[in-house]
Amino acid sequence: MMKTKERKIFTESNRAAWNEAMPLHQKAAREKWDKAFRQPGYSCIDEIERQLLIQLGIQGKDIAHLCCNNGIELLSLKNMGAGKCVGFDICDEAILEATQRAELCAIDCRYFRTDVYDIPPEFDAQFDMIYISIGCFGWLPDLPSFFAVAGRLLRDGGVVFIHEGHPFGEMLPVDNEPQTDFLRITEPYFKTEPYVEYGDLDYVGHSHHDSQKPQYWFTHTMSDILMAMIDNEIAIQHISEYDVDISNVKQRVEQAKAGVPLSMILIGKKTSLD
Numbered sequence: 001m002m003k004t005k006e007r008k009i010f011t012e013s014n015r016a017a018w019n020e021a022m023p024l025h026q027k028a029a030r031e032k033w034d035k036a037f038r039q040p041g042y043s044c045i046d047e048i049e050r051q052l053l054i055q056l057g058i059q060g061k062d063i064a065h066l067c068c069n070n071g072i073e074l075l076s077l078k079n080m081g082a083g084k085c086v087g088f089d090i091c092d093e094a095i096l097e098a099t100q101r102a103e104l105c106a107i108d109c110r111y112f113r114t115d116v117y118d119i120p121p122e123f124d125a126q127f128d129m130i131y132i133s134i135g136c137f138g139w140l141p142d143l144p145s146f147f148a149v150a151g152r153l154l155r156d157g158g159v160v161f162i163h164e165g166h167p168f169g170e171m172l173p174v175d176n177e178p179q180t181d182f183l184r185i186t187e188p189y190f191k192t193e194p195y196v197e198y199g200d201l202d203y204v205g206h207s208h209h210d211s212q213k214p215q216y217w218f219t220h221t222m223s224d225i226l227m228a229m230i231d232n233e234i235a236i237q238h239i240s241e242y243d244v245d246i247s248n249v250k251q252r253v254e255q256a257k258a259g260v261p262l263s264m265i266l267i268g269k270k271t272s273l274d
């Protein structure tokens with residue numbers, strides 16, 4: 001496990017980078033989402049995920065979305081019948097947008113600005129489901145501590161539902177890199193140091209932006225992810241893999257239809273401690 005002080009350097013840098021990027025996302029999509037969620041029952045959840053959530057049963061379930069960004073997935077879960085819905089994110093701008101949209105559209109979701117590692121104990125054992133969606137793991141320097149937080153927020157028997165990028169996809173170039181051979185492996189699967197990048201976080205509007213602020217992206221292998229869950233007494237119940245790019249930055253790879261795993265759904269259940 002990483003020391004708290006070291007972890008904070010990464011997470012606070014990422015906070016600053018996200019605060020800088022959010023206005024670009026908002027320029028590209030804020031109005032669209034405001035309009036969409038004014039329609040009663042609107043959901044942005046894709047069909048594969050929706051079916052699994054229905055099978056799992058989300059009616060009346062209390063849900064915490066970790067790294068919720070602008071909150072739209074949580075609004076969708078609420079519109080699908082979830083109970084208490086609370087989103088957590090480190091980015092000030094994202095939480096402000098999420099809160100304003102929930103009010104504007106009169107959807108009962110609450111959002112808190114916090115580093116996920118610092119979610120206060122008042123939220124412990126308050127949820128039936130921890131929901132994690134695309135683009136969360138990469139910002140996290142320490143997955144075991146992250147799943148320890150997920151575990152403490154859950155009631156016994158609660159589930160962790162994850163719809164994330166597939167670790168294999170991390171080895172291939174993103175769309176704005178110039179390689180023409182975009183199916184060629186260019187990055188290692190096993191990598192302990194983070195990528196340090198500056199700007200270009202606008203995967204929504206696809207505008208280019210330079211930044212002075214470093215952002216840190218961590219790759220995690222499949223075994224890192226599964227073991228971080230298992231070691232925190234979250235038993236794996238389901239895993240499925242897809243050639244669908246849910247990140248919006250590996251569209252070339254998806255369109256090549258080369259059978260590359262680009263996303264996955266993982267479900268784990270908190271086991272009783274006795």
Ligand SMILES: C[S@@+](CC[C@H](N)C(=O)[O-])C[C@H]1O[C@@H](n2cnc3c(N)ncnc32)[C@H](O)[C@@H]1O
Pocket residue numbers: 011014015018066067068069070088089090091094114115116117133134135136139140
């Ligand atoms: C790519 S978004 C994921 C949300 C959503 N699926 C989306 O695509 O917009 C990543 C989010 O993780 C948040 N984040 C990164 N590190 C975090 C941390 N340590 N604690 C809480 N949120 C964090 C960022 O602020 C950002 O809003």
